Amino acid sequence: MGVIETTRMRAKAAPKRTENAPADLPLSTILSGDCVEAMRSLPDNSVDMVFADPPYNLQLGGDLNRPDGSQVDAVTDHWDQFDSFKIYDDFTRDWMTEARRVLKPDGALWVIGSYHNIFRVGSILQDLGFWILNDIVWRKSNPMPNFKGTRFTNAHETLIWASQGEKSKYQFNYRAMKTLNDELQMRSDWVLPICGGGERLKHNGTKAHPTQKPESLLYRVMLATTEKGDVVLDPFFGTGTTGAVAKRLGRQWIGCEREDFYRDVAMKRIEKELPLDESALETMQSKKNAPRVAFGALVENGYIKPGTEVFDKKRKWVATVRADGSLIYGKQMGSIHGLGKDLQGAPSCNGWTFWHFEQDGPGGPEVKPIDSVRQTYLLATED
Amino acid sequence: MGVIETTRMRAKAAPKRTENAPADLPLSTILSGDCVEAMRSLPDNSVDMVFADPPYNLQLGGDLNRPDGSQVDAVTDHWDQFDSFKIYDDFTRDWMTEARRVLKPDGALWVIGSYHNIFRVGSILQDLGFWILNDIVWRKSNPMPNFKGTRFTNAHETLIWASQGEKSKYQFNYRAMKTLNDELQMRSDWVLPICGGGERLKHNGTKAHPTQKPESLLYRVMLATTEKGDVVLDPFFGTGTTGAVAKRLGRQWIGCEREDFYRDVAMKRIEKELPLDESALETMQSKKNAPRVAFGALVENGYIKPGTEVFDKKRKWVATVRADGSLIYGKQMGSIHGLGKDLQGAPSCNGWTFWHFEQDGPGGPEVKPIDSVRQTYLLATED
DNA sequence: CGCGATGGTGAATCACGTG
DNA sequence: TCACGTGATTCACCATCGC
Numbered sequence: 001m002g003v004i005e006t007t008r009m010r011a012k013a014a015p016k017r018t019e020n021a022p023a024d025l026p027l028s029t030i031l032s033g034d035c036v037e038a039m040r041s042l043p044d045n046s047v048d049m050v051f052a053d054p055p056y057n058l059q060l061g062g063d064l065n066r067p068d069g070s071q072v073d074a075v076t077d078h079w080d081q082f083d084s085f086k087i088y089d090d091f092t093r094d095w096m097t098e099a100r101r102v103l104k105p106d107g108a109l110w111v112i113g114s115y116h117n118i119f120r121v122g123s124i125l126q127d128l129g130f131w132i133l134n135d136i137v138w139r140k141s142n143p144m145p146n147f148k149g150t151r152f153t154n155a156h157e158t159l160i161w162a163s164q165g166e167k168s169k170y171q172f173n174y175r176a177m178k179t180l181n182d183e184l185q186m187r188s189d190w191v192l193p194i195c196g197g198g199e200r201l202k203h204n205g206t207k208a209h210p211t212q213k214p215e216s217l218l219y220r221v222m223l224a225t226t227e228k229g230d231v232v233l234d235p236f237f238g239t240g241t242t243g244a245v246a247k248r249l250g251r252q253w254i255g256c257e258r259e260d261f262y263r264d265v266a267m268k269r270i271e272k273e274l275p276l277d278e279s280a281l282e283t284m285q286s287k288k289n290a291p292r293v294a295f296g297a298l299v300e301n302g303y304i305k306p307g308t309e310v311f312d313k314k315r316k317w318v319a320t321v322r323a324d325g326s327l328i329y330g331k332q333m334g335s336i337h338g339l340g341k342d343l344q345g346a347p348s349c350n351g352w353t354f355w356h357f358e359q360d361g362p363g364g365p366e367v368k369p370i371d372s373v374r375q376t377y378l379l380a381t382e383d
Numbered sequence: 384m385g386v387i388e389t390t391r392m393r394a395k396a397a398p399k400r401t402e403n404a405p406a407d408l409p410l411s412t413i414l415s416g417d418c419v420e421a422m423r424s425l426p427d428n429s430v431d432m433v434f435a436d437p438p439y440n441l442q443l444g445g446d447l448n449r450p451d452g453s454q455v456d457a458v459t460d461h462w463d464q465f466d467s468f469k470i471y472d473d474f475t476r477d478w479m480t481e482a483r484r485v486l487k488p489d490g491a492l493w494v495i496g497s498y499h500n501i502f503r504v505g506s507i508l509q510d511l512g513f514w515i516l517n518d519i520v521w522r523k524s525n526p527m528p529n530f531k532g533t534r535f536t537n538a539h540e541t542l543i544w545a546s547q548g549e550k551s552k553y554q555f556n557y558r559a560m561k562t563l564n565d566e567l568q569m570r571s572d573w574v575l576p577i578c579g580g581g582e583r584l585k586h587n588g589t590k591a592h593p594t595q596k597p598e599s600l601l602y603r604v605m606l607a608t609t610e611k612g613d614v615v616l617d618p619f620f621g622t623g624t625t626g627a628v629a630k631r632l633g634r635q636w637i638g639c640e641r642e643d644f645y646r647d648v649a650m651k652r653i654e655k656e657l658p659l660d661e662s663a664l665e666t667m668q669s670k671k672n673a674p675r676v677a678f679g680a681l682v683e684n685g686y687i688k689p690g691t692e693v694f695d696k697k698r699k700w701v702a703t704v705r706a707d708g709s710l711i712y713g714k715q716m717g718s719i720h721g722l723g724k725d726l727q728g729a730p731s732c733n734g735w736t737f738w739h740f741e742q743d744g745p746g747g748p749e750v751k752p753i754d755s756v757r758q759t760y761l762l763a764t765e766d
Numbered sequence: 767c768g769c770g771a772t773g774g775t776g777a778a779t780c781a782c783g784t785g
Numbered sequence: 786t787c788a789c790g791t792g793a794t795t796c797a798c799c800a801t802c803g804c
Contacts, residue, residue, distance in 0.1 A: 005621045085509060085510065106492055108644065114517050114518075115505070115517065115543070118502070118505070118518075119501070119502045119504075119505025119506045119508075120506055120509075121502075122498070122501070122502025122505075122506075123502045123503055124500075124504065125505040126468060126503075132498050132499075133534050133779090133780080134498070134534050134535045135497075135498035135501075135541070136535065137520045137522070137539055137572065139520070139572050143570070145568055146568060149557040149568070150555060150557070151516050151517050151555060152517045152519065152544075152560070152569050152570060152571045152607075153568045153569065153570045153571060154571050155570035155571045155572055157519070158458075158501075158541075161535075166779080171783090172533060172534060173444050174532040174533070174794090177535070178532075179614075184795095184796075185529060185535070185536045185796075186527055186535050186536065187526070187535060187536045187538035187539075187793075188535045188536060188539055189434075189520065189522050189538055189539050189572070190414050195753070199449075213540065224535075233791075248767080254403075257801080286532070286793085287792090287794095288781085288782090288792090288793065292791080292792090294791095315675035321557065335790080335791080336662075336791095336792095337789090337790080337791060337792060338790080344452060346452035347446075347448050347452060347454075347803065348452070348791090348793095349452075349792085350791085350792050350793060351790070351791090351792075352793090353793090353794095354794090355506075357521055364732065379388070392796040423777095426788065438777095439779095440779090441777065441778070441779060442779045443777095443778065443779055443780095444778090444780080447780060448780095448794095449775090449794085450793080450795055451773095451792045451794095451795085453773095453774080453775085453776070455775085455776080455780090456775075456776080457775050457777085457778065458778085463777085468780055496777095497777060497778090497779095498779090498780060499777085523776090523797095524797075524798095525776080525796070525797040525798055526796080526797085526799095527774075527775080527777090527778070527795085527796080528794090528796050529778080529780060529782060529794090529795080530778085530794055530795055531780035531781065531793075531794055531795095532780080532781095532793070532794050532795085533780045533781075534778090534779095534780070536777095536795090536796080537777090537778065540770045540777075576797085576798080577776060577777095577779070577797095577798095578776090579775080579797095579798070579799070580798075580800090581799095583776095590775095590776090593776095593777070594777050633800060652804090731795090754783065759773070
């Protein structure tokens with residue numbers, strides 16, 4: 001599907017990720033000049049993530065004044081002026097096409113925008129074949145009020161997270177996000193303060209860049225969808241928030257930035273940044289990443305004896321472990337997963353958490369899921 | 384600006400609004416058949432607001448099961464099936480063009496969608512010449528989780544509020560919104576629960592419509608951007624939430640709906656709906672222009688005595704008025720808005736209508752909202 | 767009547783490797 | 786490309802029922 005015919009990146013096995021990026025990548029570098037030209041110098045399929053904070057195409061009519069008469073420092077820099085939607089759309093399609101080429105087949109794109117541009121960006125991204133995974137609302141805890149009282153306070157910006165295609169094996173650190181959110185799934189609305197205070201870069205007393213993003217935003221983006229050592233490309237580098245957070249989190253980075261002044265500010269900023277040490281970078285891992293253990297191996301190795309009785313939480317079914325690691329219940333038999341599935345009449349079943357057994361504990365017999373034995377086995381057999 | 388040349392509706396003085404709609408408008412009617420055809424029967428420049436909840440084009444894969452094995456009842460209805468983005472875009476452009484014609488020059492369009500369709504919708508709306516005023520995020524307080532742990536919980540939907548053009552004199556009831564939001568400017572992110580419980584329409588025990596919207600959402604939309612007597616058109620009427628809320632708030636409504644069954648359900652629903660009485664509506668109307676009155680001023684001026692007991696309609700909570708105009712309930716205290724909000728656990732609360740008190744009347748004690756005291760105060764202090 | 771346990775459900779682009 | 790086996794995975798709210 002898609003209006004525009006594209007070379008759809010098809011599903012492939014996720015390549016083994018290493019901390020070593022291709023030797024010809026200009027890591028920790030801010031490329032100068034137009035970002036499309038700059039990206040052309042990068043090889044195909046070479047970066048793990050693209051984070052883009054493109055110009056917003058703000059259409060502010062004249063100057064905006066606060067009630068006290070002071071003027072709002074609006075985004076009126078020359079790089080943000082576009083004569084029409086068409087020019088903005090062409091610009092968007094250009095940089096995004098190049099970003100798509102540089103991105104690995106299983107890499108992901110993040111773009112941030114406001115209602116002025118995000119609908120153009122989202123549509124074009126879909127037309128190019130990207131597959132939207134989530135739209136994320138950055139809900140600002142301290143937005144600028146609507147001084148004139150003519151609209152709702154514009155209190156959020158929108159991010160789009162997209163993979164190269166529907167079947168791509170994108171990276172999502174589910175467990176790390178759940179941990180970060182107090183053991184609840186991370187939602188699509190993030191409450192974060194805008195960039196200010198000491199974090200806001202100043203030059204001669206005024207803000208160095210009109211739309212500097214908070215580091216907390218990039219922190220969450222990278223923690224959620226990259227691994228240590230991954231390469232992050234930012235085509236609109238600005239003052240280098242992406243680079244600073246990447247360095248801190250042990251990710252590699254490449255930036256593109258047209259303005260000499262911003263490149264200067266960004267490089268100085270990133271040089272000052274200190275990387276977190278190894279132990280701090282450890283995040284909660286999903287069970288998906290653990291090596292697979294066959295239930296039969298536990299029986300073979302004596303962790304569970306043939307003849308052991310296993311049962312579900314409510315003891316509705318009590319089955320017996322056989323020497324080959326299969327279970328038997330009356331005349332029905334099967335693997336821990338298959339038998340659990342059949343007995344419940346469910347579409348599927350995780351036998352590791354469904355079946356329990358009794359074990360002697362300090363205060364008498366204890367009931368534990370058989371998964372606890374697997375954990376013990378994994379610890380004991382670690383290199 | 385705009386890719387497509389359109390007849391831009393230019394700024395005009397807002398026409399004097401009356402409660403009498405053009406005589407040839409089919410008010411309180413659900414037009415049958417395709418919504419584009421149905422709208423063709425309506426005259427140019429005749430409705431004050433269009434609220435549209437079009438199909439989202441979800442593009443779902445196979446079945447989805449919860450961790451407990453139960454199956455998610457997905458939206459797989461034929462009306463949500465489109466073969467390509469191009470077909471969806473054409474569909475969108477068609478209904479929106481017709482809606483634009485029917486809409487008055489100073490009228491406004493509201494559209495709701497998710498990331499599947501909202502970027503297409505937003506782009507096309509801009510191409511047609513609509514001027515986006517806000518994008519509003521409906522943050523669901525109780526969304527469905529992401530059962531497989533593959534993405535962020537999709538916890539919001541997006542609404543776009545747009546005028547016919549940049550210079551249109553659209554309606555925005557700033558003060559009503561501020562009052563509704565505990566005397567803070569209403570923000571672009573609204574926390575509201577999804578439609579469930581007694582509000583969710585059922586047919587033979589199952590939901591009558593897969594995507595029924597909560598009345599609170601439409602309530603806020605209409606309270607913010609229409610006046611009493613305004614005509615609201617909903618091209619995707621479904622079970623008639625727009626009609627029901629319009630009737631309650633004293634707005635006129637016209638719906639379009641293809642499915643006989645939904646039209647039946649909607650008509651029966653709206654017939655049962657009771658309009659708010661004049662005084663309640665007058666109150667809301669007057670708020671827009673009324674000078675702001677602090678509850679504390681009423682206490683200061685003796686309209687309400689400190690120590691007065693105030694309570695919600697069901698008398699679940701009985702609080703006491705303190706000298707500074709704050710309320711106290713047990714150990715909790717706050718403004719009339721803040722305490723009401725906290726006790727209910729609601730995102731916001733209009734204390735003026737939430738809290739009531741007893742007053743001696745001709746036939747014994749009467750229960751009145753504290754807002755009635757504000758009205759008395761305003762009358763007494765007029766010039 | 768209150769309280770806890772239990773079960774149902776909502777606009778959802780919802781797994782992955784092996785053969 | 787498809788079929789198959791393994792196995793990872795949920796939050797808030799409501800309705801019902803038992804005590």
